[in-house]
Amino acid sequence: MIIPDPIYDYDVAKLVRALKTAILDITGELSRLDLAGLSLANSKFALAEVSKILSGLNAESAAWVEKYVPKAATDGVIRAIVDLGVVSTVEEAEKIAKFSRINREMVAAAVADTQADVLAVTQNIERKVRIAVRQATADSLRGNMAKGVNGSRTISRDILSGMKKTLGDSVNTGIIDAAGRRWDPKVYTDTLARTKLSQVHREASTNEAIGRGAYYAVVSRHGATDACRSWEGRIVKLIPDAPGEFPYVGDIPKRELFHPSCRHVLSPIRDPKLLEQ
Ligand SMILES: [Zn+2]
Incomplete structure (x- = not known):
């Protein structure tokens, strides 16, 4: 769904x-x-x-x-x-x-x-x-x-x-x-x-996911045309020391993703390998 x-x-x-x-x-x-x-x-x-x-x-x-x-x-x-x-x-x-x-x-x-x-x-x-x-x-x-x-x-x-x-x-x-x-x-x-609303949304998803032992997420996509577009659909880590070669969400510069008024949210996933295939 x-x-x-x-x-x-x-x-x-x-x-x-x-x-x-x-x-x-x-x-x-x-x-x-x-x-x-x-x-x-x-x-x-x-x-x-x-x-x-x-x-x-x-x-x-x-x-x-x-x-x-x-x-x-x-x-x-x-x-x-x-x-x-x-x-x-x-x-x-x-x-x-x-x-x-x-x-x-x-x-x-x-x-x-x-x-x-x-x-x-x-x-x-x-x-x-x-x-x-x-x-x-x-x-x-x-x-x-x-x-x-x-x-x-x-x-x-x-x-x-x-x-x-x-x-x-x-x-x-x-x-x-x-x-x-x-x-x-x-x-x-x-x-x-x-x-603020987008940020709160992302933080709430992140906290809920981590609380349930899921440490990855996919960046949402809506066909953005600004700097965020290269991040759409990409897998990110929700905690820095999760295994795998994915960028930690907290390290992404604001000018690239989650700039002011940014609508991108996070879809938590448990196993990034399933998604990669
Ligand atoms: Zn955005």
């Missing part, structure tokens, strides 16, 4: 949609600000609204992570159980699939990591919006002070459109990854979620 590869598009889209909605709500909140006469009280109120929107998003994201990270791990366990021939159908596997101690710990750590990564996106938006609103308030107050002095000057159109742009950009501000690349927050969250 061949298990179809997991496709997490629908699950990931839910998380990205929540972020998108929050970004739209914040943009709406900022666009209602009277930039020509922005008072400290008004800007404080707007920032409190922004915080409320982001807390809502954080709660939604946390619930998403708590649901879908364990789900990906369960999928990984089911794949291992079926591939190793413990049962012959996914339905049967679903009935007996449970997390071993090591999988329970792996899932708990993955949930915590993913929560922290998703939270970093929100915190980044909050910080950038706060700076932009403070700047706009200062610009507005200064503009109006000048008006008080000479009685005629108001904030110029240029300054107003500059304030508007700074505020707008602050909501969509990129997050900078470990490699120094700047990401659109929606793209970043999408990549983060996909990468």
Whole structure:
């Protein structure tokens, strides 16, 4: 029985949609600000609204992570159980699939990591919006002070459109990854979620397989066109000292396989010789 590869598009889209909605709500909140006469009280109120929107998003994201990270791990366990021939159908596997101690710990750590990564996106938006609103308030107050002095000057159109742009950009501000690349927050969250779910799936399959004394796996194939393509269908070792001339999965460079957003998963096997023939 061949298990179809997991496709997490629908699950990931839910998380990205929540972020998108929050970004739209914040943009709406900022666009209602009277930039020509922005008072400290008004800007404080707007920032409190922004915080409320982001807390809502954080709660939604946390619930998403708590649901879908364990789900990906369960999928990984089911794949291992079926591939190793413990049962012959996914339905049967679903009935007996449970997390071993090591999988329970792996899932708990993955949930915590993913929560922290998703939270970093929100915190980044909050910080950038706060700076932009403070700047706009200062610009507005200064503009109006000048008006008080000479009685005629108001904030110029240029300054107003500059304030508007700074505020707008602050909501969509990129997050900078470990490699120094700047990401659109929606793209970043999408990549983060996909990468995490696949990784959790593979780790769960691996742990389940090793727990059942199977030390090899075949890399899934879906006709990849990127660097992973040369790994599709290849046998890998799940532990470094398993016998045989197969590469250990942990030694494969990330640029070759399991890069960000990589969908490849592992199908555990007990005896690589059977497959080679
Ligand atoms: Zn891949």
